[in-house]
Amino acid sequence: MKELFDFIKASPTSYHAVENIRQRLLALGYTELYESEAWQLEDGRGYFTVRAGSAVIAFRMKSSAKAFMITASHTDSPAFKVKISEEKEGNYLRLPTEKYGGMIMYSWLDRPLSVAGRVAVRTEDGISARLVNIDSDLLTIPSIAIHFNRGVNDGYKFNPAKDTVPLMSAGAKRGTLRSVIADKTGVASSDIIDHDLFVYARDIPRLVGSEEDLILSPRLDDLAAVFSAFTAFTESRPSLSSVPVFAAFDNEEVGSATVGGADSTFLTDVLERIAGSREEFMKMTPSSFVLSVDNAHALHPNAPELSDGDNAPTLGGGIVIKYNSNKRYATDGVSAAVFKTLCERAGVKTQSYYNRADMPGGSTLGAILNTQFATPTLDIGIPELAMHSAVETAHRNDVEGMTRALKTFYETSLSVCGGDVKIQ
Ligand SMILES: [Zn+2]
Numbered sequence: 256m257k258e259l260f261d262f263i264k265a266s267p268t269s270y271h272a273v274e275n276i277r278q279r280l281l282a283l284g285y286t287e288l289y290e291s292e293a294w295q296l297e298d299g300r301g302y303f304t305v306r307a308g309s310a311v312i313a314f315r316m317k318s319s320a321k322a323f324m325i326t327a328s329h330t331d332s333p334a335f336k337v338k339i340s341e342e343k344e345g346n347y348l349r350l351p352t353e354k355y356g357g358m359i360m361y362s363w364l365d366r367p368l369s370v371a372g373r374v375a376v377r378t379e380d381g382i383s384a385r386l387v388n389i390d391s392d393l394l395t396i397p398s399i400a401i402h403f404n405r406g407v408n409d410g411y412k413f414n415p416a417k418d419t420v421p422l423m424s425a426g427a428k429r430g431t432l433r434s435v436i437a438d439k440t441g442v443a444s445s446d447i448i449d450h451d452l453f454v455y456a457r458d459i460p461r462l463v464g465s466e467e468d469l470i471l472s473p474r475l476d477d478l479a480a481v482f483s484a485f486t487a488f489t490e491s492r493p494s495l496s497s498v499p500v501f502a503a504f505d506n507e508e509v510g511s512a513t514v515g516g517a518d519s520t521f522l523t524d525v526l527e528r529i530a531g532s533r534e535e536f537m538k539m540t541p542s543s544f545v546l547s548v549d550n551a552h553a554l555h556p557n558a559p560e561l562s563d564g565d566n567a568p569t570l571g572g573g574i575v576i577k578y579n580s581n582k583r584y585a586t587d588g589v590s591a592a593v594f595k596t597l598c599e600r601a602g603v604k605t606q607s608y609y610n611r612a613d614m615p616g617g618s619t620l621g622a623i624l625n626t627q628f629a630t631p632t633l634d635i636g637i638p639e640l641a642m643h644s645a646v647e648t649a650h651r652n653d654v655e656g657m658t659r660a661l662k663t664f665y666e667t668s669l670s671v672c673g674g675d676v677k678i679q
Pocket of ligand 1: 329476477507549550
């Protein structure tokens with residue numbers, strides 16, 4: 256688990272997650288490609304490209320390949336985004352923020368928080384985007400004392416314009432966030448023109464429980480999946496006739512319709528360039544396979560009635576295959592059967608998830624990618640509790656199982672003809 260924990264600690268924002276992946280790929284000998292340049296792809300070599308600083312796609316070239324084996328995960332997590340306006344000084348220095356995604360708001364109260372992201376800095380010939388992580392206990396969001404809010408345990412509606420504004424100082428001497436960033440980066444605060452900064456939870460990922468089997472960590476959704484997919488991608492042996500593709504998108508938590516989100520041209524643009532032509536791309540996609548890897552809801556021990564009675568995954572019970580008749584999840588009978596076969600080969604258990612029939616559920620990447628090209632797609636994830644809390648709970652065996660199953664996936668080739676799928 257140490258490697259997963261190190262990755263999560265080093266990835267407080269989607270920008271950092273992508274930079275960490277970028278550095279690891281470079282260390283493994285992969286070549287960085289830029290979308291604005293011509294691509295010369297050589298057989299047997301590994302490549303990657305980054306879009307918008309917060310999404311990345313990596314692949315290993317095989318010009319004879321007939322298909323792509325793709326995993327898709329997401330680099331972002333719900334958080335508070337820092338506004339560009341300066342903090343109001345006074346006795347209390349508070350940081351103006353707005354919500355990013357649908358977090359459990361109360362979970363962000365009364366814990367150490369910090370700020371990370373990227374700043375757009377003035378340079379001699381223009382602008383440079385630089386990563387920054389303050390990496391100290393910079394902020395907290397104090398609860399309102401129970402004496403002022405006696406009904407809080409009967410349910411309280413948190414207002415992000417009022418209740419979750421982080422407190423940075425009571426008598427600031429170091430000045431505003433801009434000057435803290437200037438201190439940290441060595442950039443003059445007047446040269447920081449704009450930024451994409453987020454508040455993040457400082458909790459250190461750890462194992463808890465009598466068996467030390469439970470993972471308690473921020474951003475498990477979806478960095479656990481990014482980590483498993485990336486490890487499987489880089490450690491897998493070549494398959495007979497497919498190109499392994501690792502895709503990690505940004506902005507899943509706000510609908511994916513952004514330049515680096517799954518609902519963009521990023522994946523199709525890259526696949527078409529690998530295929531060499533639109534015609535080749537069209538021929539390859541039906542025999543390809545997309546695994547959308549995003550965490551799933553486990554049965555909650557204190558609220559089992561919220562889960563479907565027959566399909567309630569448990570922590571440690573194996574990889575969750577997500578089903579939904581209204582197609583919020585892309586899974587169908589054939590794509591699920593293919594994946595179950597691969598998991599059998601990998602010796603990994605699977606579980607099924609349905610929303611309780613009278614409750615709406617979430618959505619994820621699979622259904623979005625399904626509208627872009629004709630590739631069988633499956634939505635899967637590790638089971639977790641407290642999804643979108645500042646700190647979530649998962650099981651170590653599920654992370655290990657996911658990595659193993661995805662490795663088998665990358666080492667497999669499929670050929671699809673009508674309703675028949677050959678798995679090699
Ligand atoms: Zn997710």
